[in-house]
Amino acid sequence: MARTISSRQTTVATIAAWFLAFLMFFPILWIVILSFKTEGDAIGTPFHVLTSGWTTEAYSAVQERSDYPKHFMNSVIISLGSTFLGLLIAVPAAWAMAFVPGKRTKDVLMWMLSTKMLPPVGVLVPIYLIFRDWGLLDTLTGLTMVLMLINLPIIVWMLYTYFKEIPGEILEAARMDGASLKSEILYVLTPMAVPGIASTALLNIILAWNEAFWTLNLTAAKAAPLTAFIASYSSPEGLFYAKLSAASVMAIAPILVMGWFSQKQLVRGLTFGAVK
Amino acid sequence: MATQHSKTAARWMISPAVIMLLAWMIIPLSLTLYFSFLRYNLLMPGTNPFVGFENYEYFFTDPGFQAALINTILLVVGVLIITVVGGIAFAILLDQPIKGQGIVRILVIAPFFVMPTVSALVWKNMFMNPVSGIFGHMAKSIGLAPFDFLSQAPLASIIGIVSWQWLPFATLILLTAMQSLDQEQLEAAEMDGASWWSRFWYIMLPHLSRAITVVILIQTIFLLSIFAEILVTTNGGPGTASTNLTYLIYAQSLLQYDVGLGSAGGVVAIILANIVAIFLMRMIGKNLDA
Known part of the structure; x- marks a missing residue:
């Protein structure tokens, strides 16, 4: 008896969960569908969209827009570059704090965290002016x-x-x-630390790839990564649904795949260990 | 084990990170504070006289400020309510032994990894556009006039978009917390005849309370700084209907080139964020001791 109730419960829960999951995912699914349509078909009714023919012409159109690959590469460079540099500086620091903890280790950690709480808009003006004066505006560096x-x-x-x-x-x-x-670090510690470093790198690449405050405010045509490039579709080009969809799918696909692999790290990284 | 030698080495290993973050924090912060007391407009080059609290006066009396403050609060609170309530529901649902749980979870989490400009544009054009968006088509098919979301209800629409992005985050954190709940405790309560509601109220919710607090605090930090979604959907408009503090300060400093005014706004934003940050830091700090 108890068994049948629980199996019926499972069925109901399964249906509800799949339905809600489908709703959450629908906008992404929809742009994937639209990206394989002609511009004419893409603005039709949903029924028309689903029943019309399929084509990859939007993808070739976006690729041919000479600047798309450049912006994609900009995204790759800044997210990999910032992650690599960050690890270079952070690995020794975290290492020292974890293995040679001092009286102030906790204070240093908390202080570092507090810098993350600073609203970016609070330092927008000085950073913008410093960048302007040093010729760093719109540069990948x-x-x-x-x-x-x-x-x-x-x-x-x-x-x-x-x-x-x-x-x-x-x-x-x-x-x-x-x-x-030397062999202690090389043969004992490193193998144990690599998975943690890899997870950290993964999460950081995702965060950097999707960052949309500084990338929008500090770049123009030259160094703009995909976040800023896609923003340029906001009008009136955004009405080219198929091309906007194709550009968006290419921009989010790599990170979506990485994100699915990094669910656990996301919890750890974004809650600073407060939820495990 | 920690000798004097290794302590010195440790200091050297930590210092690059500390120095860089210190520079990144102190230099711009003191400049923001300094600029906020100057009459400094990029369109009017020349001396930038010290004007005391004039910029703060202008900032607080700017009609946009009040609107922006209210919009910021509505945006943060609105998104928090939707994502926390939705996240609890999702977490409890996904914690059941459902079929294909892994795939369901992947689908639910996906929106969090979509870059803000993409999700804002997709919602703006493919869903909320009254002529060719899905909602418009749906309204027409049942004989209603399509609703122009972003000009009729700009803030509510942005709350919807941002909630879609952050619901996965809340779900993920709460699900993680849910999975550490002792199943035997729930079963025991069930055997004792506790209804689902009382199990939820007396066992699940207290167990989740810590995770809920973390979700609220972390999301608040990020939600106070919502920018890209507003920039690509409404540009803060119509009027100031969807301008939040972040967008207002951006507009004052980079669109009107009023460095002094923008900096005063920046200082205000920092103070507001710090109020939230203090609570968050206290929670994380406690956890560090444990």
Whole structure:
């Protein structure tokens, strides 16, 4: 008896969950569908959209717009670049804080976190003027630096929580067995730290790829990544639904795939360990 | 284990990160504060005289300020209500032994990874456009006049778009918290004849309370700074109907080139965000001790 009730419950829950999940995902599904339509078909009724022919011409049209690949590359460069630089600075810092904790380690961590709470608009004017005076406006260098800095607290914090989980006894055991500091780091710590570093990198690439305050305010035609490029469709080009959809699908697809792999890290990284 | 030698090494390893963040924080912050006391407009080059609190006076008496403050509050609170209530519902639903749970979760989380400019444009054009958007087509097919969301109800529309983006985040955090709930406790309550509602109210909700607080605080930090969604959908309009503080300050400093006024606004935004941040930091700090 109890069994049948619970299996009926499961069926109801399954149907409800699938239905709601479909609704949440629908806007993304819809632009994928529209991206394979002609411009004429894409603005038709939903019924017309679903029953009309399929084509990839919107994708070729977007690719041919000479600047799309450039903006895509800009996104790749700034998100990978800022992640790489961030790790370069954060790994030693997180490492030291996790393995050689001092009296002030906690204060430093909390202070780093507090920089993340600063509303970007509060420092927009000075950053804009400094960038203007130093010729950094609309450059990949400037943007990479800014993205590295805004995400640095999250990187340090995430790495710290991962490194903290590496048991110190293992180090002692290795030392007892006569391992030198170099081989200790190389053969004992590094293999244990790599998964944490990889997860951190993944989340940071996603955050940098989607960042849409600094990328919109500090770039123009030259260094604009996809966030800013897509924003240029806001009028009147946005009415070319098929092309807008194709450009959007290409812009979000890589990050969507990465995001699906990083659900756990997302919770850890964005809640600063407050929810596990 | 931590010798003097390793302590010195540790300091060297930490200092690049600290110095960079310190520079990133202190330099712009002090400049913002400094500019906010100057009459400084990029269109009027020349001396930038010290004017005391004049910019703050202008900022607070600007008719846009009051609208922006109210809009900011409505936007943050509106999105919080939708995402927290929706997130709790989703988390409880997805915690059931449903078929294809992994796929369902992937579909629900997906909107969070869509860049803000894309989601705003997709909703603006493909859904809310009264002529060729889906909602317009649906209204016409049942004989209603299409509703022009972004000019009739701009703020509500933006709340909808932003909620779509953040509901996955709330769901993910709350689901993670839900999964650490002791199932035996729920079963025991069920055996004792507790109704679903009382199980929800006395067991699930208290268990989630910490995660809910975290969701509220973190989302508030991000929601105070909503910018791209407004820029590509309404440009803050019509009038100031969908201007929030972030957008107002952006418009004053980068569209009207009034550095002094924009900086005063920036200082106000920082103070507001700090009020929320203090609570969040306290929670995270407690967790660090545990």
